[in-house]
Amino acid sequence: MEVILLERISRLGQMGETVKVKDGFARNFLLPQGKALRANEANKKKFEGQRSQLEARNLERKSEATQIAEKLDGKSFIVVRSAGETGQLYGSVSTRDIADLLIAEGFTVNRNQIELNQPIKTIGLSNVAIALHPEVEVTVTLNVARSADEAERQSKGEMLTTAEAIYGDDINDNARPENFFDPNTEFEGGEENA
Secondary structure, three states, rough: OEEOOOOOEEOOOOOEHHHEEEEEHHHHHOOOOEEEEEEEEEHHHHHHHHHHHHHHHHHHHHHHHHHHHHHHHEEEEEOOOOOOOOOEEEEOOOOOHHHHHHOOOOOOOOOEEEEEOEEEEEEEEEEEEEEEEEOOOEEEEEEEEEEHHHHHHHHHHOOOOOHHHOOOOOHHHHOHHHOOOOOOOOOOOOOOOO
């Protein structure tokens, strides 16, 4: 199906272009969302009549997105989740979680603007792309950790996926030979009864 794009769509084309797309993509996404019109003579005339309004609206949205992008680009956010010793999360961090986090910090972002190929399932630092507008994209860093203290250590470059890194050096204190019971030694109180 051929459609006329009413806004720029990544990997598809610019506003005003006539592109060929699959029927399902056009019927289920582009047409209902108001992102395109069917390519016929009546719609071409309609688009040319509305072109200046569409371009003005696009420019306004782009300037708003640019203002948000200046504040948001390169920021780091801490996400506290419970995880196992290997760093595997007991849940995951999805686009909804990221959108809620950004909204709590005062940024207006929808979850469909967050470009996350797969949910985050391990602790660590993750870069996430956010498309505020088809022409404006920013990257934020998510610091996924078990606690705020671990998040701070992680931001300094420390890896927290080993037991020593999580619990500190005192984990091996109980494993030292002097702390083990040796059955061949005698008790201080006398002979052992057999």
